[in-house]
Amino acid sequence: MITVKNNPVGNTDSGAETQDVLLAEKPDRRMLSYVPNEDGLRSNHDRRGALEDDENRPIDYNLYQQEDKRGKRYLVDYEVTVKIAAQTGKRTFVGRAVDISATGMLLKFPREDTEYIHKAEQVQLNFVITPGSMPEGYEMKIKNLKARCVRLVKKEDGTLLCGLEFMDTLAQYATRKRQNYLLGAAAFCLCIITFVIIMMRAESVVYFRFNRWLYLYSIIAATFLLSRYFFAIFYRPVPIDADYTPGVTVIIPCFNEENWIKRTIYSCINQDYPADKLEVIVVDDHSNDNSVERIKEAIAEIKAADTESGIYHTDTRIRYIVQPVNKGKRDAMAVGAVEAQHELLVFVDSDSFLDPFAVRNIVQPFKDKAMGGVSGRTDVANTYTNALTRMQSVRYYIAFRVMKAAESYFDSVTCLSGPLSCYRRDLVLKYADAWLNQKFLGQRATFGDDRSMTNFILRHNRTAYQDSAVCATIVPNSYTVFLKQQMRWKRSWLRESLIAGRFIWRKEPFMSLSFYMGLVVPIAAPVIVLYNLIYVPVMHRVFPITFLVGMLLMALLMSMAQLFLRRSSTWLFGMWFCFYYEAVLLWQMPVAWFTFWKSTWGTRMTPADLAELEKKRREKEQKEAKKKHASQK
Structure with missing residues (x-):
C-alpha cells in the first residue's frame, strides 16, 4: 500500500490536501517491461515464466494474463x-x-x-x-x-x-478458507432478493388499479434493474486472437493533471502490443499547472530508457502537443485524432492507468466490421482512501460489469466511458465537426464528450464493452468535488439520453425498451420518493414500510453482486451508495433539468469555471459596495 499526498481531484480550494491510498506495485527494472521487441532477442512471454514462445503453439493469452497477475x-x-x-x-x-x-x-x-x-x-x-x-x-x-x-x-x-x-496461491487459500462460503451466501442472497422483488412487483400488478402511476413506476423500475442483472449473466468478453493486432493510437487529453499524467503515460506506452503498431500522443489543453513539464519529463525518461538499443522505437512512437489556448477536452481529443497514424483510436483520461494488456484486449471486438466503438472496464485506483472512494469502487464495478455488460449483450453500449474507450478513427473524423460544435437547445455542449461521441457512433454502428480491457482511475476523495462531478455527469446524461431517445428505437427491441425505462426511472424518481416518504405518511397516516423495504432490497442486490462477482470486502459500501443516492444524489436530478446549459466542469479550473468565478467575484463586490453605500446613508 502506498499513500500519495496530493490535492483532491479537481479541488478548487487552495491549500487543501488529502492522501490517496494506491496499490504500490514493485517496479520492474525495465521501464518497457511488457513491450515485445521485433527481433525476438527478448520475449515478454518467456521472461515472466508464464509460458514459452513456441512457433508450433499459439500463445494462450488467457493463461499468460492470469500468470502475470499471479506473479505481480x-x-x-x-x-x-x-x-x-x-x-x-x-x-x-x-x-x-x-x-x-x-x-x-x-x-x-x-x-x-x-x-x-x-x-x-x-x-x-x-x-x-x-x-x-x-x-x-x-x-x-x-x-x-x-x-x-x-x-x-x-x-x-x-x-x-x-x-x-x-x-x-492466495486465491486457492481464500477459496478453501472462506470464499466458498461467502460466494454461496452471496448467491443465495441474490436469489432470495430477486424472488422478493418479483413478488413485490406482482403485488403492484394486483393493486395496480388503486394507484396506476405509482405501481407502474415500481414495475418499470424493477423490470429495468432486474433485466440488466439478468442479461449481464450471459455477457462474455471477446477472447484474444493473438494474430489480430490492428494499428492503435493512444490519445491522452490532459488538462491540469500534474499529479498523475506521468503514470498515465508510462502505462500507455508499456503495453503488451507490437511496438510498430502502437503510438501514444499526449495533447495538453493549455494547462495552467506543471502538467506540460511532467509530460516532457515522462517522454524524455521513456526515450532515454530506449536510447542504447532503440528496439522499441520510442523516438517515433510517443510525442506531445500543447494547445496554444484552452479549447476544451473535445478539441484536444480531435487534435490527437487528426495526428494519429493508425486505424483505431484509444482515448485515455489523464488520471487513468492502463493494465499492460488493456490495448490488446480492447481491440478484439473490432474484428466485427460493424463495430464502431468499445468501452473498457474502469476500476478505482484509490479505492481504500476513505469511505467515499470505497463507495465509488462498488458503483464503478457494478456500472461496468453489470450495466454495460448487459447493454453489450445487444451491441448497444450507450456510453463508451472516458477513462478507456476505443473507436474507429474514420468514424471519429467523420463526426468530428458535429461533435466539436454540438449544441443542445441553443447552448454549446462542453462536457459529456464520451456520451456525445457514443451517440454519434451508435446511430449507425455497434458499440460494445470489453471487460478484460482494464484501467484504473483516480476518483474524487472529498464529497465537495464528488458532488460537483456527479452534477456534471447528470447534466450530460440528461442531454445525451434525450438525444439517444430519438434513434435508439431502431436498435434491438428489448434493448430499446430497456433504454426508455432507464430514462424514465431516474427522471421520475424524485417525485416518487417525495410521494412515498412525505405525501403518503402525512396525508394517509401510513408508514412507507413497503417502499423502504424496496430500497433496502435494491441496495442489497448491488452489494451481493459485488461480493459474488469480485469477492471484495467493499461490498458493504454498495448499500451505503444506494442510501446516499436516495438521500443526496437523487436530488441533483431536478437541478440538472433546469441547469443543463451550464458549461462549467466544477471539478477543475477550465476557462468556463474561471469565468464563473470571476462573475461571482464581481457580484460579491457589487453587493458589498451597495451595503457600504447604504450604511453611509
Whole structure:
C-alpha cells in the first residue's frame, strides 16, 4: 500500500490536501517491461515464466494474463510469523514482509539464526493482508499458510531476506478458507432478493388499479434493474486472437493533471502490443499547472530508457502537443485524432492507468466490421482512501460489469466511458465537426464528450464493452468535488439520453425498451420518493414500510453482486451508495433539468469555471459596495 499526498481531484480550494491510498506495485527494472521487441532477442512471454514462445503453439493469452497477475508483486510492510517444525523442536520467528504476490513473498529478518528457514522443507505463515495492499478480494487473515524457502540472501547490515513460495496461491487459500462460503451466501442472497422483488412487483400488478402511476413506476423500475442483472449473466468478453493486432493510437487529453499524467503515460506506452503498431500522443489543453513539464519529463525518461538499443522505437512512437489556448477536452481529443497514424483510436483520461494488456484486449471486438466503438472496464485506483472512494469502487464495478455488460449483450453500449474507450478513427473524423460544435437547445455542449461521441457512433454502428480491457482511475476523495462531478455527469446524461431517445428505437427491441425505462426511472424518481416518504405518511397516516423495504432490497442486490462477482470486502459500501443516492444524489436530478446549459466542469479550473468565478467575484463586490453605500446613508 502506498499513500500519495496530493490535492483532491479537481479541488478548487487552495491549500487543501488529502492522501490517496494506491496499490504500490514493485517496479520492474525495465521501464518497457511488457513491450515485445521485433527481433525476438527478448520475449515478454518467456521472461515472466508464464509460458514459452513456441512457433508450433499459439500463445494462450488467457493463461499468460492470469500468470502475470499471479506473479505481480506489491510493496508491503506486514508482520509475519513463521513457524518451523525442525528436528530440534518447533521454532517461531517474526519477520516483516517486503513484498508479496499471489504466489509468494519476500521476508526480512533481523536475526541470522533464521537460516533454519532455508533448511526446512516447509514452513507455516501467519499474517494479515491489509485492505489496499493487494488488489480487491485479497484482503484477509492468513493462518498457517504452507510455504517453502526458495532463496536466502544475507545483507551487509546483518538482516536476512528470505524468498518464500506459497504451496497454494492466495486465491486457492481464500477459496478453501472462506470464499466458498461467502460466494454461496452471496448467491443465495441474490436469489432470495430477486424472488422478493418479483413478488413485490406482482403485488403492484394486483393493486395496480388503486394507484396506476405509482405501481407502474415500481414495475418499470424493477423490470429495468432486474433485466440488466439478468442479461449481464450471459455477457462474455471477446477472447484474444493473438494474430489480430490492428494499428492503435493512444490519445491522452490532459488538462491540469500534474499529479498523475506521468503514470498515465508510462502505462500507455508499456503495453503488451507490437511496438510498430502502437503510438501514444499526449495533447495538453493549455494547462495552467506543471502538467506540460511532467509530460516532457515522462517522454524524455521513456526515450532515454530506449536510447542504447532503440528496439522499441520510442523516438517515433510517443510525442506531445500543447494547445496554444484552452479549447476544451473535445478539441484536444480531435487534435490527437487528426495526428494519429493508425486505424483505431484509444482515448485515455489523464488520471487513468492502463493494465499492460488493456490495448490488446480492447481491440478484439473490432474484428466485427460493424463495430464502431468499445468501452473498457474502469476500476478505482484509490479505492481504500476513505469511505467515499470505497463507495465509488462498488458503483464503478457494478456500472461496468453489470450495466454495460448487459447493454453489450445487444451491441448497444450507450456510453463508451472516458477513462478507456476505443473507436474507429474514420468514424471519429467523420463526426468530428458535429461533435466539436454540438449544441443542445441553443447552448454549446462542453462536457459529456464520451456520451456525445457514443451517440454519434451508435446511430449507425455497434458499440460494445470489453471487460478484460482494464484501467484504473483516480476518483474524487472529498464529497465537495464528488458532488460537483456527479452534477456534471447528470447534466450530460440528461442531454445525451434525450438525444439517444430519438434513434435508439431502431436498435434491438428489448434493448430499446430497456433504454426508455432507464430514462424514465431516474427522471421520475424524485417525485416518487417525495410521494412515498412525505405525501403518503402525512396525508394517509401510513408508514412507507413497503417502499423502504424496496430500497433496502435494491441496495442489497448491488452489494451481493459485488461480493459474488469480485469477492471484495467493499461490498458493504454498495448499500451505503444506494442510501446516499436516495438521500443526496437523487436530488441533483431536478437541478440538472433546469441547469443543463451550464458549461462549467466544477471539478477543475477550465476557462468556463474561471469565468464563473470571476462573475461571482464581481457580484460579491457589487453587493458589498451597495451595503457600504447604504450604511453611509
